[in-house]
Amino acid sequence: AQSVTQPDIHITVSEGASLELRCNYSYGATPYLFWYVQSPGQGLQLLLKYFSGDTLVQGIKGFEAEFKRSQSSFNLRKPSVHWSDAAEYFCAVGVLRNTGGFKTIFGAGTRLFVKA
Amino acid sequence: GAGVSQTPSNKVTEKGKYVELRCDPISGHTALYWYRQSLGQGPEFLIYFQGTGAADDSGLPNDRFFAVRPEGSVSTLKIQRTERGDSAVYLCASSLTDRGNTIYFGEGSWLTVV
DSSP: OOEEEOOOSEEEEETTSOEEEOOEEEOSSOOEEEEEEEOTTSOEEEEEEEOSSOSEEEOGGGOEEEEEGGGTEEEEEESSOOGGGOEEEEEEEEEEOTTSOEEEEEOOOEEEEEEO | OOSOEEEOSEEEEOTTOOEEEEEEOOTTOOEEEEEEEOTTSOOEEEEEEETTEEEEOTTOOSTTEEEEOTTSSOEEEEEOSOOGGGOEEEEEEEESOSSSOOOEEOOOEEEEEO
């Protein structure tokens, strides 16, 4: 079955430090991969997505993610974290149906804390 | 509309009652998704529509849950005989199609069953 694993329930980084959030997926075909961010009291917002092509994907707010097929991973990175990045981050995989459409399956999330 | 709109934003109901949650997607979006998010968890897929039909309802937990989208726009998630375990945030999302377009989420309907 398709699944997404985010091994870290929460991570704390200092403002200005680099960040890497881990994501592993289980899916039999070429995956469609996503990272979403959810701030308190707000809806989910798409940070970036990978469908094909270059395995290093750039997103909004200075985030990037790298797809590594051999490791079934899609880790999210940011070189310098800002206090406003404190939020919950969700990795997700698009599960393709035989009609060509797909639904999105989410991981359990990683809560990011940023300390001054 | 400008974004995905969900009503009510908060609902408290008694165990055993019937509840309806409404989602108004972005205008022109043909795909509409329902998710449930419990505290400390990621969104759990329930059902999605492409147009008026339910393309995939494999995530509905049991037959107390039902969703409709009769005209291919607004959708209603219906929960019968609510249980305390149904308490969660119910998220709706829409996208232009179900073929990889960006999915936009509403802010959710917080359901509390007491």
